[in-house]
Amino acid sequence: MMLKRFFSKGSLLALAFMFILVAALVGCSSDSGGSSSDGGSSNSGGSSSEGSSSGGDGEWAGQTVKVQLIGDFSMEDSTDPITGVKTPGLHVLKEEFESQHPGATVEFIIMPWEGYTEKTQAMLTSKEADVYQMPGIADFAAQGLLEPLQPYIDADDEFSLDIFIDNQVDGWKALPPESSELDIFGLPFLGDARFITYDKQLFDEWGVEYLSEYPTMEEITEKAQKMTGTNPVTGEQNYGIWFRGDWSSAFTLINAAEGLGGKWGTGFAWDEIEFQFNSPEMLQGLNWLLDMQELAPEGIVSNQGSEKWLTKDNNIAIMLNQGPGDLVEQTYAQGLEDRIAIAQEFKDDSGKGGLFAGSPITIAKDSENKDLAWEWLKFATSDFAQKYVYETGAMPAVKSAAEWDNVKEVSELMNPVFEAMSTPYTPRYPWGSAQPRFILTSEIEAALTGERSAEEALQKAQKESTEWLENR
Template identity: 55%
Template sequence: MVNKRTKKSLVAGVLLSVFAMQVLAGCSSKTETKPVQANESTAKVSDKKWSGTLKVQLIGDFSIEDKTNPISGKKVKGVSVLKKEFERLYPGATVEFILLGWDGYVQKTDAMLNSKGADVFQVPGIANLASQDLLEPLAPYIEKDKFDLGVFINNQVEGWKAMGPKDTELQIYGLPFIGDTRVIAYDKKMFKDWGVEELSKNPTPEEILEKAKKMTGTNPKTGKQNYGAFYAGADAADSVINAAEAYGGSWGKGFLFKGMEVNFNSPQMLKGLKWLSDLNAYAPKGALVKQGGEKWGTANNDIAIHIRVQPIFVDTIYAAGLQDQFGVAPLFVNKDKNMGGMFAGSPYSIAKSSANKELAWEFLKFSVSDFFQKYMWDEQSSQFLPVTKSAMKWEQIQKNPHAMIELESMGKLWAPRYPYRSGQPRYILSESVEEGLLGKSTLEAALEKAQKESTAWLAAQK
């Protein structure tokens, strides 16, 4: 769904006991909805006789057969459900899933693509792979079938566009099938204890700063220490970018490293970094290094607002029965562009080396069907958000207001995604932001350093 570094940086400070619930993937939020069964599909069986084995790579915590959650004791259906349905729809075809974990997935995917190890690949790193001419361009398939890209939530297709070695503009090399986003989360009970109005539907940086300040100190109802804010330290640079977007700025422009420009020292970025620095005063002292948030997401939580949580947070609070205690709100957006926040998730692509491209294309379309998307939501929601607009009409989503906000947020993520993050500028900016927040340099000097070093690195790329 996301890259290895991002996948490992789950919501900072959540208790280990809460993290352990991720496998049950929001079961509590969906107990009233009967899981999708292969024989319940109404999709039309293909009239064509197919043949051959289609090898499909899938990255994450998946299994072929059903497995028992060791904590809940409940069954989680394996991807054999998808295999059975696809083979029903395409008589004569055989699907073989190749399951990878997130550890070393980049190297493993590269090796598989270069050795013709699969036909269909999950490619969160699509830009790099397309640039190596390893992926099949999808425009001809889309045009031939008159495939409606309007089925996707806004920005999802645009977010995964990439460029091959001969392209002069962005093209479609993958169809989204796993969605992802970050949201702002807050403790409604704490707001009530302090007599502070809950966050608005679309909070601004100023609103968050003002309310965080009011809820830092001794809780008037419990007598315990409270903190107004918390943030994922590893994502501090992304939070600064997002705040800059709220002030009308952007990360920069360009897609390929050659010719790319970054705006790391812009007035909006400085304003964003100052905002996070001010907010830091109302957070636990160890927030930047993932300390001080041990009670976040629990009944005994001591933090009012977390400015950047992953979707798994929603699953954990539903699993713990705390969905009424916590609320979520979307990330900030650039009002002129109506976009904001780092784009994430995973698309499916066809290997250029595949000898079965026609059937591979059929699988890509299958991956965005209601059958496939509902299976993933019902069984794999700890690592999955739907990418289709139809999901917003599902009963199981409409009963989960937190999930609805996540899907709405997905439609406004910055697209194409922040391309600078696939290179050294990502780490340069993160280090500089951290230095500014720790007081090792002035905020202005930190961003000037990020701009200078990133510009030099980009200029050296061919």
């Protein structure tokens, strides 16, 4: 009755139509609130952040950044069945990032290491993510698939490259298409390094002086020879040295050559690279590895013989080309903190040498969420995220890590790791994730198994790698 007093029949119909239209518009707005700014659904089919949706108000309302990660990441917390150590899930990073960026949503797409290069290529082509963990940065930057970061760094007064451990930024520099100037396409995210590890208890039992901080090949040879045989205290068989004769052998050999003043070759762009796999230093290095093989347990080519390493029953004195991995955690879990020590890999005359390893994070060139992606890169390299990296068993890449309480507690191992991270060969070997690595590895295996002499193996590696380069 009240409506009839104020409106005619025609105006009532118009008002009803207006209410219906407003309701429809509100419904559409609500439905689109969870979509990313590129028009796609905020819940990707390959995403590991279940049930996430951007919502609420804030500077980043309605925006989603999709982050690809490689390895054993998980959204949920997990517990190691052996050590009982609890590892936090990625939900910790998701919650903190979204808290710092009101209205934004972060989604994770996790892939295994197996076949990661091909899968990453496919993802970049189909624009599946905004941010990528990118160990093969050189190849993807050269294809024009990655966003240069220097403009973002220059424009952001709150960010500085000084936060990173020395050489970590330089190690991930790469060449853009049609340029001869290295540029920054990635920021260090997961740190890594290679070094020489040894068991002080075995040295003591044999009466051998500990390794120097920067041992030479001659020093390694002398001390490994002295500790191969029957342990004078335990009566057990000991071996002076061990190294992997399979997938990492190319890097072990290159480092030996660096210690002799040689190098893998020259150049960075594919059309400028010249390999030196058959150089005198490489030949001397491979012959040295063949000599060291005689002081190691059988089976190094098939990654066998080191089963007792980092246990109380360890029977190996020196470990070449060791990575941090679970080194610190396992050393302390086994009660070996007074036994295990670290020396640096072989260095050239400038004090550099060894594999530059780890993973940077990058922004896809085709991302339509680049501002939010840059925010994720800054967050991923902040102390909060880098502490998460350390707590999940990986190495942080920032200088401040040396001052964290949980790092100081294990500083005798961590400080040499940080040293190793600051002195590798940089920029990263451009062929480190490409076919020449596998060609060289195969030929080292052929020498270690006696299929070819060291000289024949390296000549073949040089020839096949050069042919691959010419036909690439």
